[in-house]
């Protein structure tokens with residue numbers, strides 16, 4: 460379970476990006492985080508695996524997100540950044556996908572198995588020796604997903620995963636996300652994807668939760684969308 464209690468976050472310039480966020484997300488839930496540009500979606504996601512920390516409490520399966528628990532937290536929560544260049548930094552796709560399991564301390568033959576399985580899960584079998592720089596946008600995104608799947612996380616967090624993808628790559632990514640058993644927490648402007656993949660929507664506006672409920676109840680309500688600059 461992900462528990463967030465009174466989370467407040469100020470950037471160094473003093474601006475509040477998150478204002479008393481309280482949330483519980485249960486294992487297996489498929490959640491879309493929606494809100495206008497600058498609402499605080501990315502800032503909230505970055506608290507789920509300890510990249511950002513400020514006031515308030517975030518707990519993952521009972522473990523408080525703090526420096527000491529980071530290895531455990533990073534194994535539980537896989538974060539797929541909006542920009543694949545923040546995720547893929549090695550000379551080969553295989554090294555990038557191996558990075559997590561090596562960090563988790565697995566022996567090399569187990570790491571190799573995990574890399575193979577993760578690449579197969581994202582339909583990139585045989586891409587081990589490819590340079591991440593030379594992949595298409597859709598392949599980069601799926602390779603990014605593989606870098607976290609290789610750690611067998613319980614919660615998969617994705618920041619605007621379909622942004623910038625062409626229709627075919629978007630479809631492939633959505634098909635992949637549909638097959639995953641993990642909890643999904645997806646920040647997105649792609650309301651069609653949210654309707655297709657998620658059961659719950661958390662809507663944020665200026666760093667506060669403006670609505671939280673069934674995906675259809677929120678995303679098919681024009682008044683709510685209008686009030687929150689989503690229509």
Ligand SMILES: Nc1ncnc2c1ncn2[C@@H]1O[C@H](COP(=O)(O)OP(=O)(O)O)[C@@H](O)[C@H]1O
Pocket residue numbers: 470471472474475476494495496497498499500501502503
């Ligand atoms: N590094 C930063 N320093 C200062 N302010 C930031 C920084 N990153 C984001 N912000 C501000 O924090 C707020 C929330 O941003 P963000 O979480 O990126 O929103 P979203 O992902 O919903 O578009 C915005 O007002 C944004 O301008």
Ligand SMILES: [Mg+2]
Pocket residue numbers: 500501502618
């Ligand atoms: Mg963002």
